[in-house]
Amino acid sequence: DVKVTQSSRYLVKRTGEKVFLECVQDMDHENMFWYRQDPGLGLRLIYFSYDVKMKEKGDIPEGYSVSREKKERFSLILESASTNQTSMYLCASSSSGSGNTIYFGEGSWLTVV
Amino acid sequence: EDQVTQSPEALRLQEGESSSLNCSYTVSGLRGLFWYRQDPGKGPEFLFTLYSAGEEKEKERLKATLTKKESFLHITAPKPEDSATYLCAVRGGSTLGRLYFGRGTQLTVWP
Numbered sequence: 001d002v003k004v005t006q007s008s009r010y011l012v013k014r015t016g017e018k019v020f021l022e023c024v025q026d027m028d029h030e031n032m033f034w035y036r037q038d039p040g041l042g043l044r045l046i047y048f049s050y051d052v053k054m055k056e057k058g059d060i061p062e063g064y065s066v067s068r069e070k071k072e073r074f075s076l077i078l079e080s081a082s083t084n085q086t087s088m089y090l091c092a093s094s095s096s097g098s099g100n101t102i103y104f105g106e107g108s109w110l111t112v113v
Numbered sequence: 114e115d116q117v118t119q120s121p122e123a124l125r126l127q128e129g130e131s132s133s134l135n136c137s138y139t140v141s142g143l144r145g146l147f148w149y150r151q152d153p154g155k156g157p158e159f160l161f162t163l164y165s166a167g168e169e170k171e172k173e174r175l176k177a178t179l180t181k182k183e184s185f186l187h188i189t190a191p192k193p194e195d196s197a198t199y200l201c202a203v204r205g206g207s208t209l210g211r212l213y214f215g216r217g218t219q220l221t222v223w224p
Contacts, residue, residue: 107155107156
């Protein structure tokens with residue numbers, strides 16, 4: 001089975017803190033994604049990566065950055081957390097074929113106070 | 114721009130009462146339409162992928178169908194454990210593998 005693991009399920013951070021959300025996949029997938037999910041807004045793509053050290057902006061990249069130094073690991077970074085970044089963050093991965101399925105992790109609930 | 118619209122936003126069914134969820138899409142060069150199930154507080158769980166009009170896939174009480182403009186998720190004789198949010202997503206021809214998601218249909222099945 002595909003396994004996408006997000007290291008933290010629940011986090012509480014203070015405004016202005018630097019926050020790291022880590023994600024690891026065990027299926028040697030080329031593509032990795034970070035989404036955030038908010039009530040009424042659905043899933044919105046923050047960043048994605050189709051190869052090591054490569055990244056592409058999604059629909060809402062402002063206030064976020066990402067790092068992909070190894071194929072299996074994709075990190076989301078909030079340089080200076082703000083209360084409007086309180087949300088559920090979902091990591092996902094897929095292989096590079098055009099029709100291939102994206103598999104999701106369990107999510108990380110981030111609260112910024 | 115690729116777009117996905119799901120309806121209804123919420124659906125309440127009595128156990129055993131069959132119904133359908135709709136996913137309308139606009140995409141350039143469809144490379145797959147995906148259905149996911151999401152339970153509260155958890156990540157989306159993959160259900161089906163459909164690639165071409167006329168294609169159908171089934172899993173237990175669920176059947177997904179696809180036309181050139183929309184997909185339906187048919188739920189036959191649902192049970193309370195089918196209660197969840199069902200998400201539809203599409204991948205277009207020039208999107209580097211990313212998916213565009215609808216906002217989901219929240220299904221509640223009561224005994």
